[in-house]
Amino acid sequence: MKPAPFGYARPATIAEAVGLLAEGDGGARILAGGQSLMPMLNFRLSQPAILVDINRVAGGGIIIEDAEGTEIGPVVRHAELLRHCARGGHPLLAAALPLVAHAGVRNRGTVCGSLALADPAAEMPACAVALDARLKLVSSRGERWVAADDFFTGIYDTALAEDEMIAAVRYPPPAPGWRWTCTEFARRHGDFAIAGLAAGLGCDGADISAARLVAFGVGERPVRLADAEAALTGDGVDAAVRALDDVEILGSGEYPEAYRRTVIGTLLRRAVAGLCSRVAA
Amino acid sequence: MSGEAHVDIACRVNGEEIVDRVPARLSLVDFLRHRLGLTGTHVGCEHGVCGACTIVLDGRCVRGCLLLAAQADGAEIETIEEASRSGRLDALKDAFVARAALQCGFCTPGMLLTSAELLADMPAPDRAEIRAALSGNYCRCTGYHAIVDAVEAAAGLKT
Numbered sequence: 001m002k003p004a005p006f007g008y009a010r011p012a013t014i015a016e017a018v019g020l021l022a023e024g025d026g027g028a029r030i031l032a033g034g035q036s037l038m039p040m041l042n043f044r045l046s047q048p049a050i051l052v053d054i055n056r057v058a059g060g061g062i063i064i065e066d067a068e069g070t071e072i073g074p075v076v077r078h079a080e081l082l083r084h085c086a087r088g089g090h091p092l093l094a095a096a097l098p099l100v101a102h103a104g105v106r107n108r109g110t111v112c113g114s115l116a117l118a119d120p121a122a123e124m125p126a127c128a129v130a131l132d133a134r135l136k137l138v139s140s141r142g143e144r145w146v147a148a149d150d151f152f153t154g155i156y157d158t159a160l161a162e163d164e165m166i167a168a169v170r171y172p173p174p175a176p177g178w179r180w181t182c183t184e185f186a187r188r189h190g191d192f193a194i195a196g197l198a199a200g201l202g203c204d205g206a207d208i209s210a211a212r213l214v215a216f217g218v219g220e221r222p223v224r225l226a227d228a229e230a231a232l233t234g235d236g237v238d239a240a241v242r243a244l245d246d247v248e249i250l251g252s253g254e255y256p257e258a259y260r261r262t263v264i265g266t267l268l269r270r271a272v273a274g275l276c277s278r279v280a281a
Numbered sequence: 282m283s284g285e286a287h288v289d290i291a292c293r294v295n296g297e298e299i300v301d302r303v304p305a306r307l308s309l310v311d312f313l314r315h316r317l318g319l320t321g322t323h324v325g326c327e328h329g330v331c332g333a334c335t336i337v338l339d340g341r342c343v344r345g346c347l348l349l350a351a352q353a354d355g356a357e358i359e360t361i362e363e364a365s366r367s368g369r370l371d372a373l374k375d376a377f378v379a380r381a382a383l384q385c386g387f388c389t390p391g392m393l394l395t396s397a398e399l400l401a402d403m404p405a406p407d408r409a410e411i412r413a414a415l416s417g418n419y420c421r422c423t424g425y426h427a428i429v430d431a432v433e434a435a436a437g438l439k440t
Contacts, residue, residue, distance in 0.1 A: 001328070002306065002308075005285045005286065005305070005306055006286065006305060006306055007286045008305035008351050010351075010354075034347050034348065034352075035329060035344075035347055038308075038329065038347040038349075039328035041306075042327050042328050042346070043328065051305070051349075053349075053352065055352065079341070101417065102332070102416050102417020103342060103398065103399070103414055104332060104344050104395065104417050105344065105417060107342055107343050108338075108341075108344070108347065188416055189413040190413070190417055
């Protein structure tokens with residue numbers, strides 16, 4: 001099981017990388033961590049003419065923490081961001097990153113690569129939507145910032161044009177009074193989630209004054225649970241779980257729609273119970 | 282196919298300077314096994330699922346099947362051969378033998394390297410943490426229980 005032949009380029013800058021994408025005319029692919037691309041190459045599901053290896057672009061591994069939040073470069077590994085967040089970075093990312101794949105994959109796989117792949121069952125896209133992250137997309141034509149909610153357009157489908165790459169992601173800082181968690185159900189730690197939930201609660205004393213709930217593994221892209229958010233702040237967790245009845249959820253043979261809906265309800269109860277106990281303490 | 286792309290690389294493998302010219306599509310694990318003869322690193326699934334090809338790249342465990350040999354340029358690589366020779370795995374190896382945490386041995390190099398990284402990051406993991414850390418390494422013989430026992434023993438949690 002070996003990949004088809006391809007060319008290989010190792011640009012030193014993002015400008016050089018997007019130049020190669022433009023020259024490739026659709027036949028060039030960005031190689032970041034390679035934890036999803038390499039399997040696709042080995043299976044020959046993907047047969048690019050040239051790989052543009054961005055692992056050594058200047059500033060690629062940078063993590064910036066400032067008043068406007070956290071900004072990470074295109075080859076920041078999951079494990080690196082986790083170590084950063086464990087020292088006081090965003091609590092949702094700190095909760096979600098240990099759930100991403102396995103140790104050896106987290107050591108190499110990149111957060112921006114996970115966003116670019118846009119697997120609907122992955123944690124990082126859901127967290128980006130939950131946190132209103134913005135993605136910096138760069139091509140030789142220029143750069144633009146896209147909101148995470150606009151970036152994910154379908155199963156493995158994003159707003160990225162053929163000649164664009166993600167050059168950075170910026171997460172706003174956690175708002176005061178908010179608590180965050182990420183929880184998922186998978187058959188084995190590190191597998192893609194059967195269903196998962198990124199959850200944030202805005203707390204006013206012991207009361208929930210605002211909520212942000214984004215599910216993954218249940219739709220074609222991260223699914224914002226707006227009705228459940230509203231129910232949670234007004235009528236409590238039982239009403240929030242009932243509100244899930246109206247959410248469109250994709251089922252599959254092994255995990256039918258009703259099952260996934262039940263799992264999300266359970267995860268919602270657990271997340272709220274966990275976050276509220278933290279508030280009380 | 283004519284004119285297959287090649288890449289010049291220089292890296293350090295188990296302390297030895299290596300300079301070579303490799304096909305762009307050659308995986309790092311195939312380079313280690315076939316060009317350098319380091320067959321302690323095993324090739325299982327070739328798509329990043331089984332963990333048998335685990336090596337240490339610039340100090341961190343990674344899957345050798347999901348890296349290109351071309352990407353080794355400038356890197357420091359340690360395989361099971363050097364990790365074992367250095368003695369840093371001795372406590373784990375003894376515990377694996379004592380607990381019968383291996384049968385065919387195919388997964389063992391990856392299990393040992395991944396376990397060593399866990400214990401370096403987290404000196405006293407509980408059983409759930411050990412299972413989570415080893416979740417990316419398949420074993421088709423032991424049923425994992427003995428491996429978790431061995432890592433727990435090596436961590437000094439058992440007497």
